[in-house]
Amino acid sequence: MISKKWLCLVLTTAFMTTGLLATAQQQQTRGRSARETARVEGDSLIIIGNIDWLQKSDVVALREGVLKKLELREGMRVKKGGQIGQLHDEIARLSAAKAKITAESKGNLERAKASQLLATSVIARDMNLIRKNAIPTEEVEKHKAELLVADAEILRAQEEIKINRAEYDLANRMVEEHTITAPFDGIIINVMKREQESVRGGEPVVTLANPELYRVTTFIPVDFAFRVKVGQEVLVRAFVADVELPVEKIVYRGKVSFVDHEIQAVAESATRVYVDVPNVDGILRPGLQAEMTIRLTDPQVNAVNPVSDRSVAR
Secondary structure (H helix, E strand, O other): OOOHHHHHHHHHHHHHHHHHHHHHHHHHHHHOOHHHHOEEEOOEEEEEEEEEEOOEEEEEOOOOEEEEEOOOOOOOEEOOOOEEEEEOOHHHHHHHHHHHHHHHOOHHHHHHHHHHHHHHHHHHHHHHHHHOOOOOHHHHHHHHHHHHHHHHHHHHHHHHHHHHHHHHHHHHHHHHOOEEEOOOOEEEEEEOOOOOOEEOOOOEEEEEEOOOEEEEEEEEEHHHOOOOOOOOEEEEEEEEOOEOOHHHHOEEEEEEEEEEEEEEEEOEEEEEEEEEEEOOOOOOOOOOEEEEEEEOOOHHHHHHOOOOOOOEOO
16 A cells, blocks of 8 residues: 555656646747748748737836826726826926916017107107208117117017917926826736825836737748738737637737848747737737738738638627
């Protein structure tokens, strides 16, 4: 009869062996070269790729300050331009209010216009007196110079108005920069800061990613580098080794968005290709692998002969 000690040893060895085999199978799939994973079926190339975010960004604070409000948490959605957080902006708003008053002030311009009107009237009077020889020439020249000064005062007042308006716009921009907004539609996947914490200008506050559109990166053998073009339709099916998931039964339609001009040394000569895939049903996940079918024909041919598989996600 086998002792309990030996039985435990046998079971432990079995579990370790099973885990090592599963890990080895997964690494074998991910570590295989493009030539080993690629195959041709008819006019199509079947290749393996990795699904990743297409749009993912650390959203930063544009100015130094203290977070007044940060209501979003991981998993929450936000639209492009939507508010993610708010810095304390009381001083910035007061500065903008002051700049608005200055920008709308026209007192200097009106005074300069009045001086110009007065100088013009004096010159008109001088013209009548000159005809009667009742005014010295020096007096006329003096009045003409005063008119030129009045014209210059109007020009300076107009320039001041432009400068004041620009400073008002700048003050408003400073107020806007106290609001942290989303650069694109997405979902919050990481929060680095909390309310009432201080932040520096350019410091990340949250990480935003777009779950509506993913990118699959793959490397195709150089044999097909010139037969895959930007815009070609691609059928994408996610898969996970040794696990059955609902997402593996769905075929998604994507398009080639990039074909690298450089030949990469990936275990052999290969070309990097990006395929953009809409996550139409929200089931796809970054980090999954994908089996892709790329038709080695022109995009126009693909459009004429669409796939009729009922499992294709639309």
